[in-house]
Amino acid sequence: MKKPLLITLLFMALALSCDEPLCIFPKEPELPNMQFPIGDTESYYYVDLDAEINNEPRDNDYDYYFDVVGLPAGMDYFVNYRTISLEGTPEESGVYDVTIFLEVEGPFRNNFNEEPDVLCNYGTSKTYTLIIE
Numbered sequence: 572m573k574k575p576l577l578i579t580l581l582f583m584a585l586a587l588s589c590d591e592p593l594c595i596f597p598k599e600p601e602l603p604n605m606q607f608p609i610g611d612t613e614s615y616y617y618v619d620l621d622a623e624i625n626n627e628p629r630d631n632d633y634d635y636y637f638d639v640v641g642l643p644a645g646m647d648y649f650v651n652y653r654t655i656s657l658e659g660t661p662e663e664s665g666v667y668d669v670t671i672f673l674e675v676e677g678p679f680r681n682n683f684n685e686e687p688d689v690l691c692n693y694g695t696s697k698t699y700t701l702i703i704e
Contacts, residue, residue: 598625598626598690599626600673600695602697603622606699607702609703611661612703616661617657618658623653633677634677637671639670639672641669642669643667644661645663646658663703668701670698671698672695675690676693
C-alpha cells in the first residue's frame with residue numbers, strides 16, 4: 572500500500588518542479604487528417620483545411636501563421652484566420668507532397684497575463700498528398 576503512495580508523491584514532485592509544461596493532455600496546434608480530392612489540369616482546384624489547438628477550448632484566442640511548400644505551379648494558398656485554402660489551376664499533372672507548416676502565438680484575450688497558458692508545442696506541420704491528373 573505504501574508503494575503506490577510513494578510513486579504518486581514522486582510523480583507529483585517531478586511534475587511540479589519542471590519549468591516545462593507537463594503534457595499529459597497535450598495542448599498544441601493541430602492540422603486535420605484528411606485526404607485531398609484528386610484534381611486535374613483543366614479544372615480549378617480548391618480545398619480548405621481548418622486548424623485548431625488540441626485540448627484548448629479557447630483556440631480562437633490565438634493567432635495562426637501558415638506556410639506551404641510543394642504546391643504545383645498554378646496553385647497558391649490563402650489564409651482566413653484558422654482556415655487555409657489551397658486553390659488554383661494546376662499546370663502539370665503529377666503526385667505532389669504538400670507540406671503545411673503552422674505556428675501559433677497567444678493567447679490574446681483580456682487578462683491573459685493573469686492566467687498564463689502554456690502550450691506543449693507552438694508549431695506543427697503535416698504533409699499531404701495531392702494528385703493532379
